[in-house]
Amino acid sequence: MSSSRPLYVTQPALPPLREFMPYLEQIWDARMLTNAGPFHARFEAALGEYLGVEHLALFANGTLALITALQALRITGEVITTPYSFVATAHSLLWNGIKPVFVDVDPVTLNLDPARIEAAITPQTTAILAVHVYGHPCDLDAIERIADTYNLKVIYDAAHAFGARVGGRSLVDHGDLSVLSFHATKVFNTFEGGAIICPDARTKQRIDRLKNFGFVDEVTVVAPGINGKMNEFCAALGLLQLEHVDAALARRAELARIYRAAIDEIPGLRCHPDPVPEGANHAYFPIMVESAYPIDRDALYQRFKARDIHARRYFYPLISAFPMYRGLPSAQPDLLPNAVRAAEQVLCLPLYPDLEAEDQARVIAVLQEAGDGDA
Numbered sequence: 001m002s003s004s005r006p007l008y009v010t011q012p013a014l015p016p017l018r019e020f021m022p023y024l025e026q027i028w029d030a031r032m033l034t035n036a037g038p039f040h041a042r043f044e045a046a047l048g049e050y051l052g053v054e055h056l057a058l059f060a061n062g063t064l065a066l067i068t069a070l071q072a073l074r075i076t077g078e079v080i081t082t083p084y085s086f087v088a089t090a091h092s093l094l095w096n097g098i099k100p101v102f103v104d105v106d107p108v109t110l111n112l113d114p115a116r117i118e119a120a121i122t123p124q125t126t127a128i129l130a131v132h133v134y135g136h137p138c139d140l141d142a143i144e145r146i147a148d149t150y151n152l153k154v155i156y157d158a159a160h161a162f163g164a165r166v167g168g169r170s171l172v173d174h175g176d177l178s179v180l181s182f183h184a185t186k187v188f189n190t191f192e193g194g195a196i197i198c199p200d201a202r203t204k205q206r207i208d209r210l211k212n213f214g215f216v217d218e219v220t221v222v223a224p225g226i227n228g229k230m231n232e233f234c235a236a237l238g239l240l241q242l243e244h245v246d247a248a249l250a251r252r253a254e255l256a257r258i259y260r261a262a263i264d265e266i267p268g269l270r271c272h273p274d275p276v277p278e279g280a281n282h283a284y285f286p287i288m289v290e291s292a293y294p295i296d297r298d299a300l301y302q303r304f305k306a307r308d309i310h311a312r313r314y315f316y317p318l319i320s321a322f323p324m325y326r327g328l329p330s331a332q333p334d335l336l337p338n339a340v341r342a343a344e345q346v347l348c349l350p351l352y353p354d355l356e357a358e359d360q361a362r363v364i365a366v367l368q369e370a371g372d373g374d375a
């Protein structure tokens with residue numbers, strides 16, 4: 001029975017339902033469903049404490065948070081970004097009427113390559129929108145140096161980076177703004193949700209207005225803001241999820257260790273990145289299927305699928321290959337060789353706190369059999 005159950009790349013972590021019932025009763029009693037209610041306030045404070053940041057603004061989802069982050073900093077013109085991400089990264093630029101300029105990724109980290117950023121800067125460039133892909137940190141120092149030199153803002157799409165740390169500090173505590181997603185597929189979820197980490201109370205106030213249509217008070221609207229508010233249900237769930245997230249992160253690390261030990265023995269497969277950076281959150285388990293492996297990435301993906309194991313090709317296709325981007329000069333594949341190769345070689349394996357040992361063993365067995373050249 002267990003040998004045939006379908007496996008997905010992720011399975012959302014949820015607390016026991018009985019733990020959530022008292023929260024629901026409070027919402028029903030208070031009849032405060034959204035608009036900065038009591039759970040919104042409590043979750044915002046508790047999340048700030050957990051992440052070790054003073055100022056943050058909760059959102060209905062990560063995409064609205066990205067769109068609002070760009071609006072809050074008044075970003076215009078051109079923004080340098082990565083083709084190797086989820087499509088929402090670049091879409092947030094288009095929603096602001098900004099032209100994305102794609103720059104290739106570093107072949108080792110798969111994050112935006114700082115050495116290629118300067119050549120892409122023009123008089124229209126106003127910011128860098130970088131992504132901590134799979135929760136692994138960008139080259140923070142190099143990006144900051146470039147931003148300082150050319151007077152650019154830095155926004156980090158930290159959708160994968162919940163709980164990740166770098167140099168003893170929360171990874172989301174970097175850049176002018178950092179944006180989190182609490183979508184169901186992420187390390188930490190509120191069904192749907194997101195947040196902007198910001199440097200000071202004034203910026204938070206501006207963001208809080210922008211996520212509520214631009215309202216300042218009952219009769220004053222100061223900007224064309226959007227509806228980005230997190231509701232009380234999601235905020236209450238987030239508050240409860242915080243109690244369980246450390247255990248979830250520990251379990252992810254344990255499963256990742258088991259994958260690594262097995263995959264290190266299989267020629268042609270490489271864990272990404274190798275070694276895993278200190279403070280990693282193990283949000284994903286990407287492997288690179290290289291030419292020494294008997295079958296290519298897509299054949300391996302299909303072989304998994306035939307066994308009801310739904311690994312994912314994050315990130316294929318590249319953002320720069322989608323129709324609304326591929327006409328841009330910076331989207332040409334020959335300018336993005338490292339991103340193109342990663343999009344062809346990466347496969348993300350099932351990884352989530354409830355992944356059972358026997359199911360993980362099934363995944364590893366497929367990798368070993370295909371590696372031995374078994375049909």
Ligand SMILES: *Cc1c(COP(=O)(O)O)cnc(C)c1O
Binds near residue numbers: 061062160183192
């Ligand atoms: C999930 C994700 C987003 C979007 O977040 P949502 O909460 O789903 O809107 C943005 N960027 C990256 C890199 C993501 O993985």
